[in-house]
Amino acid sequence: MYELKTKENDNSVLEFIEQVDNPKKREDAYKLLDIFTETTGHQAKMWGTSIIGFGSYHYKYASGHEGDAPLVGFSPRKANFSLYFATGDENRDKLLEEFGKHKTGKACVYINKIADIEVEVLKKLIIQSIEFLQETYPANN
Template identity: 55%
Template sequence: MAKNKTTETNASVEDFLQAVPDETRRSDGRQLLAWMEELSGFPAKLWGPSIIGFGSYHYKYASGHEGDMPLIGFSPRKDSQVLYLFQGFPEWEELLARLGKHKTSKACLYIKKLSDIDIAVLKQLITESLAHSSNG
């Protein structure tokens, strides 16, 4: 069975953020780090080479594959901030409709710049995600 590449590391979150080449992405990343630490109550940890995660939960699929993942997290990618949030709660769609400029995929929320969105709605998304996640 394949080994999960996204595992918690001891690498420096600050060094990782400092190496983000785009100043807006780096600055927004520092702001997301502060909000996610505050809202989750967990310290930031680097998961794999590029995900800043907070807290963790254990999962196990019917196939037998299992592992650990952060409860919430983000990654400052080249084109946008990628947020990893639990999406299976009733208010998800309504909050997204009020968030501002963003994109979503099956498991991610993409935001180009924090200035494009309603910060209060983002904080509510993070809070609700934590409340409804595997350990919430």
């Protein structure tokens, strides 16, 4: 049976951020930590070895696959920051139009630095993602 690699754990978020080599990226990681913590009201937790997640929800797909994931999160990768928001909500795309310089992947939004984005739109993306996931997976409320 398939087992998720990205699970919530007790590794230190602050120690993880301190390992970011680039001082500017490390500073932005702390700013994101503050923004996500303040906006979500959740304590930051490590998920796997490199994702800082906030809150959690349990999902179950029609295929029977199920698991737990953070409501939102981010990761300071070498090339850029990966921001994790819910997919599937049309409001996400509308907000991303106002977000600033970014790229999107299947499930991630990538930014180079906080100075490239609108922080107020980031907060709206965080809230929208949490509301969407709590409506989609109501057992977690």
